[in-house]
Amino acid sequence: MKEKLALMIPGPTPVPERVLKALSQHPIGHRTPEFQEIVKKTTQLLQWLHQTEGDVLTITGSGTAAMEAGIINTLKKGDKVICGENGKFGERWVKIAKAYGLNVEIIKSNWGEPLEPEKFRNILQADNEIRAVILTHSETSTGVINNLEAISKEVRKHEKAITIADCVTSLGACNVPMDEWGIDVLASGSQKGYMMPPGLSFVAMNQRAWKASERSDLPSFYLNLKSYKKTSDKNSNPFTPSVNLYFALEEALNMMKEEGLEKIFSRHNRHKEATQKAMEAIGLKLFAAPGYGSPSITAVEPKDIDADLIRKVVKENFDILLAGGQDHLKGKVFRIGHLGFVNDRDIITAIASIESALNQLGALKEPIGTGVATASKILFKENRV
Amino acid sequence: MKEKLALMIPGPTPVPERVLKALSQHPIGHRTPEFQEIVKKTTQLLQWLHQTEGDVLTITGSGTAAMEAGIINTLKKGDKVICGENGKFGERWVKIAKAYGLNVEIIKSNWGEPLEPEKFRNILQADNEIRAVILTHSETSTGVINNLEAISKEVRKHEKAITIADCVTSLGACNVPMDEWGIDVLASGSQKGYMMPPGLSFVAMNQRAWKASERSDLPSFYLNLKSYKKTSDKNSNPFTPSVNLYFALEEALNMMKEEGLEKIFSRHNRHKEATQKAMEAIGLKLFAAPGYGSPSITAVEPKDIDADLIRKVVKENFDILLAGGQDHLKGKVFRIGHLGFVNDRDIITAIASIESALNQLGALKEPIGTGVATASKILFKENRV
Numbered sequence: 001m002k003e004k005l006a007l008m009i010p011g012p013t014p015v016p017e018r019v020l021k022a023l024s025q026h027p028i029g030h031r032t033p034e035f036q037e038i039v040k041k042t043t044q045l046l047q048w049l050h051q052t053e054g055d056v057l058t059i060t061g062s063g064t065a066a067m068e069a070g071i072i073n074t075l076k077k078g079d080k081v082i083c084g085e086n087g088k089f090g091e092r093w094v095k096i097a098k099a100y101g102l103n104v105e106i107i108k109s110n111w112g113e114p115l116e117p118e119k120f121r122n123i124l125q126a127d128n129e130i131r132a133v134i135l136t137h138s139e140t141s142t143g144v145i146n147n148l149e150a151i152s153k154e155v156r157k158h159e160k161a162i163t164i165a166d167c168v169t170s171l172g173a174c175n176v177p178m179d180e181w182g183i184d185v186l187a188s189g190s191q192k193g194y195m196m197p198p199g200l201s202f203v204a205m206n207q208r209a210w211k212a213s214e215r216s217d218l219p220s221f222y223l224n225l226k227s228y229k230k231t232s233d234k235n236s237n238p239f240t241p242s243v244n245l246y247f248a249l250e251e252a253l254n255m256m257k258e259e260g261l262e263k264i265f266s267r268h269n270r271h272k273e274a275t276q277k278a279m280e281a282i283g284l285k286l287f288a289a290p291g292y293g294s295p296s297i298t299a300v301e302p303k304d305i306d307a308d309l310i311r312k313v314v315k316e317n318f319d320i321l322l323a324g325g326q327d328h329l330k331g332k333v334f335r336i337g338h339l340g341f342v343n344d345r346d347i348i349t350a351i352a353s354i355e356s357a358l359n360q361l362g363a364l365k366e367p368i369g370t371g372v373a374t375a376s377k378i379l380f381k382e383n384r385v
Numbered sequence: 386m387k388e389k390l391a392l393m394i395p396g397p398t399p400v401p402e403r404v405l406k407a408l409s410q411h412p413i414g415h416r417t418p419e420f421q422e423i424v425k426k427t428t429q430l431l432q433w434l435h436q437t438e439g440d441v442l443t444i445t446g447s448g449t450a451a452m453e454a455g456i457i458n459t460l461k462k463g464d465k466v467i468c469g470e471n472g473k474f475g476e477r478w479v480k481i482a483k484a485y486g487l488n489v490e491i492i493k494s495n496w497g498e499p500l501e502p503e504k505f506r507n508i509l510q511a512d513n514e515i516r517a518v519i520l521t522h523s524e525t526s527t528g529v530i531n532n533l534e535a536i537s538k539e540v541r542k543h544e545k546a547i548t549i550a551d552c553v554t555s556l557g558a559c560n561v562p563m564d565e566w567g568i569d570v571l572a573s574g575s576q577k578g579y580m581m582p583p584g585l586s587f588v589a590m591n592q593r594a595w596k597a598s599e600r601s602d603l604p605s606f607y608l609n610l611k612s613y614k615k616t617s618d619k620n621s622n623p624f625t626p627s628v629n630l631y632f633a634l635e636e637a638l639n640m641m642k643e644e645g646l647e648k649i650f651s652r653h654n655r656h657k658e659a660t661q662k663a664m665e666a667i668g669l670k671l672f673a674a675p676g677y678g679s680p681s682i683t684a685v686e687p688k689d690i691d692a693d694l695i696r697k698v699v700k701e702n703f704d705i706l707l708a709g710g711q712d713h714l715k716g717k718v719f720r721i722g723h724l725g726f727v728n729d730r731d732i733i734t735a736i737a738s739i740e741s742a743l744n745q746l747g748a749l750k751e752p753i754g755t756g757v758a759t760a761s762k763i764l765f766k767e768n769r770v
Contacts, residue, residue: 005413012412012628023629024409027397027582028390029706060584061446062624065607099606191625197412199445199584199627219604221484222450239447240576242584242627243397244408321414 001319008350009323010140010169010297011191012198013340015248019196022251027243036235038246043232045253046202049261050186051177054206057228058249060242063168063189066201068096069223070164070185073205074212075131077101082123082161084115084135084151087142088326089166093134100218105130111142111329112299114292117150124154130161131212138170141326143299143335144288145170149181156182162212168192172256173268173339174295184209190245192296193264195252195341199245205229268295271338271347274375278351279336281374282358283365287333296339299325305363307334313360318353344379351375386704393735394708395525395554395682396576397583398725400633404581407636412628421620423631428617430638431587434646435571436562439591442613443634445627448553448574451586453481454608455549455570458590459597460516462486467508467546469500469520469536472527473711474551478519485603490515496527496714497684499677502535509539515546516597523555526711528684528720529673530555534566541567547597553577556587557641558653558724559680569594575630577681578649580637580726584630590614653680656723656732659760663736664721666759667743668750672718681724684710690748692719698745703738729764736760 007014015023028034039058046056059065075081081102083093086109097104107119120133133155137148148170152163162184167176171186172193178186184206191198203225205213213226227238256264272295276286279300287299302310308331311322323335336350355371358364392399400408413419424443431441444450460466466487468478471494482489492504500520509515518540522533533555537548547569552561556571557578563571569591576583588610590598598611612623641649657680661671664685672684687695693716696707708720721735740756743749 002419007412007414009414011625012414015412020409020411024405026405027392027400027576029392029394029397029708030583031708032706034387061450061607062626064624065446068607096606099609100604189625191412191628197627197629198415198625199630219485221481222446222453223607224484239449240396240574240583241447242582242630243576244582245584245627245630321417323414323416 004319006320006346008320008337008346010335010337010339011189013192013195013337014342015197016195016255016341018255019248019251023197023244023248025244025247030237030241030243035243038250039232039235039237042246042249042253043235045257049172049253049256050204052179052204052206054178054204055229055232056202056204057225057232058241059201059203059223059228060199060239061201062198063166063187063201064092065223066187066189066203067093067166069203069225070187071096071134072100072216072218072220072223073225074162074164074185074209074216075100075102076215076217078103079131080105080127080129081132081134082107082120082130084146086113086115086144086146087111087136087139089136089140089168093136093166097134112144112287113289114144115146115151117147117154120151121154124158124161128159130158132162132164134164136166137176138167138173138294138296140169140297141329142287143294143297144292145294148176148183152182162208169294169296169339172264175265178204179206190249193339194249195255196245196248199242200249268339270379271342272298274347274378275336275338275351277378278371278375281366282355282371296337298336298338299333300336301333302363305361306331309361310334310354310357313357314353317357320350320353348372348375348379390704390706391731392706393722393731394706395720395722395724396574398577398580398722399727400582401580401640401726403640404633404636408582408629408633410629410632415622415626415628420628423635424617424620424622427631427634427638428620430642434557434638434641435589437564437589437591439563439589440614440617441587441589442610442617443622443626444586444588444608444613445584445624446586447583448551448572448586449477450608451572451574451588452478452551454588454610455572456481456519457485457601457603457605457608458610459547459549459570459594459601460485460487461600461602463488464516465490465512465514466517466519467492467505467515469505469518469531471498471500471529471531472496472521472524474521474525478521478551482519497529497672498674499529500531500536502532502539505536506539509543509546513544515543517547517549519549521551522561523552523558523679523681525554525682526714527672528679528682529677530679533561533568537567547593554679554681554724557649560650563589564591575634578724579634580640581630581633584627585634653724655764656727657683659732659763660721660723660736662763663756663760666751667740667756681722683721683723684718685721686718687748690746691716694746695719695739695742698742699738702742705735705738732764733757733760
């Protein structure tokens with residue numbers, strides 16, 4: 001029943017009916033006091049979600065637009081920057097930085113392994129000309145969460161460098177206290193923890209980022225954040241914004257506020273634990289190094305069987321869409337998205353379906369039910385906030 | 386009753402229930418065969434709407450993003466370009482071109498006056514180093530339609546120049562046969578003739594534009610059209626697209642196809658005639674020079690009374706949102722949007738409301754009903770296709 005397809009991919013994530021309903025209202029004029037009210041309210045809620053007193057600017061565009069905006073508004077051509085690269089989105093940072101003529105030094109880890117904060121520390125200590133450290137928090141392609149807190153704290157000790165972070169699949173799923181961790185530029189996108197359809201993205205900028213923007217000379221117009229800042233201060237937008245997605249944003253942020261940050265983070269943590277422990281219990285290997293599984297997405301590397309075959313059976317029999325592997329991981333991993341509007345039922349269902357599919361394919365090494373039993377224990381054991 | 390507010394502004398325009406319903410479906414994965422089908426179908430319909438065999442690429446962003454993409458993908462830093470400027474959006478072209486270090490020559494007309502094709506011809510004939518002629522077709526700020534056909538035909542005689550046109554408020558409202566007129570790059574936006582909410586924009590590129598793109602060296606990533614072309618050929622997108630707006634796009638384009646181009650254009654022409662003749666009949670001055678009124682938007686310049694006062698009364702009493710003047714036209718003109726999902730009832734209603742408001746304000750110089758009578762005659766007189 002393809003009409004009943006459930007999304008368990010790392011974006012778009014499921015969208016609550018309340019949000020879809022808000023989305024489908026008749027548009028209003030974007031230069032009206034009514035719309036200004038929405039901009040004002042969503043901006044305040046975005047600051048709450050980012051745990052920042054800095055600016056959070058809303059762009060009509062994908063997460064990549066927000067990432068690019070972060071770079072082109074704070075750096076100068078030829079600037080030396082460090083990019084962390086341990087997956088597809090780390091690679092994207094490198095591509096963006098190079099497209100604008102930055103002098104990029106790459107700190108790599110193998111896909112599946114986290115970035116090592118010591119490597120950043122060493123390079124930062126050795127070179128006081130570095131202008132930015134650019135990295136991905138939750139690497140969607142591999143399910144690895146990098147230690148953004150440690151790395152951005154290293155950056156803070158440096159004279160000139162700022163931290164630019166892709167928090168596209170971490171924000172709204174796990175704790176990313178922007179001000180406390182000292183993240184200077186933070187990019188995120190609506191189709192992830194926000195529980196919204198894709199189409200809006202967000203760039204948070206603190207005072208250090210704005211200071212860096214004064215010497216920036218990279219060309220921009222649509223993604224010129226000074227324009228967004230100027231209009232945001234008047235509760236408006238520089239260009240026609242995606243009005244209906246703003247309706248959805250307001251409703252989604254209301255829902256997040258009602259749930260509260262602590263509960264949101266504990267829910268994602270519970271779902272991560274249940275998913276990851278269940279996959280291991282049924283004999284599947286997690287792709288992310290131990291201790292570095294993302295709260296948003298779990299990449300699983302089944303041995304002896306094509307990962308896409310598992311996805312196919314899960315989709316055909318149970319109408320659950322899992323994500324495949326990207327680039328060289330194609331067919332080697334499948335990825336379970338567990339971020340945003342996801343409840344315990346979704347988790348237990350996904351695990352039961354994967355187990356059942358493996359069983360049907362003759363590839364389940366443990367008694368059927370092992371995964372569900374494991375997840376079940378975790379889902380009930382954990383003290384819910 | 387603010388819940389009953391009707392939009393008669395030049396975007397967002399009213400959105401049909403069918404389109405809102407499509408918009409509010411649960412998102413699907415954007416890397417699925419189901420979504421590829423939507424990309425394929427909408428791309429074909431976009432080519433139909435643009436009357437082109439070239440590419441039409443869909444961007445998650447506003448019309449400005451599409452305009453910028455047109456420039457940065459076809460030109461080289463220092464390139465000599467001509468920008469037509471006779472309103473706010475002409476000015477925007479100049480700003481974008483200058484932001485990227487182009488050598489901009491401006492051909493100006495006063496706001497309200499059309500650009501003169503002869504001026505373009507003269508400069509093009511005198512200088513064979515010009516690389517692009519950049520202009521706005523329907524100038525939303527003034528309600529003037531420029532003679533894009535004549536100007537782009539002049540460009541075609543030039544050895545090196547291409548035409549880059551902002552058709553944001555003309556496409557889908559009046560005939561813009563891209564291939565026949567020889568427009569090389571054409572930008573448009575979803576919240577106008579498309580009858581959709583804002584959030585998607587479109588860049589059409591023909592072979593000459595792609596050829597120009599080979600020598601282009603302006604930096605880009607999110608707006609790099611080569612990425613869009615490469616994925617569009619596989620019915621996909623380079624970055625996560627605004628999935629729900631694609632649902633809306635498909636439905637809106639279906640509606641346009643059902644109505645047919647000829648009927649769409651004749652409807653907009655009828656509404657333009659009715660609106661403009663009615664405004665004149667009640668003694669109001671049209672801001673656009675005679676013969677150059679846009680089929681999408683009519684700017685009206687009432688003498689002896691603040692234009693914003695009229696808008697205020699129309700909004701408060703009749704729940705119709707009219708647009709104000711921009712920049713130095715603030716308070717001097719009001720603008721009636723009549724593009725997209727607009728029927729004869731909307732036109733007669735707007736005219737009746739404006740007449741009534743003026744009467745209430747003691748500023749109506751003709752017997753009340755004159756405007757409605759004038760519009761009525763035009764709406765019934767014209768042979769409907």
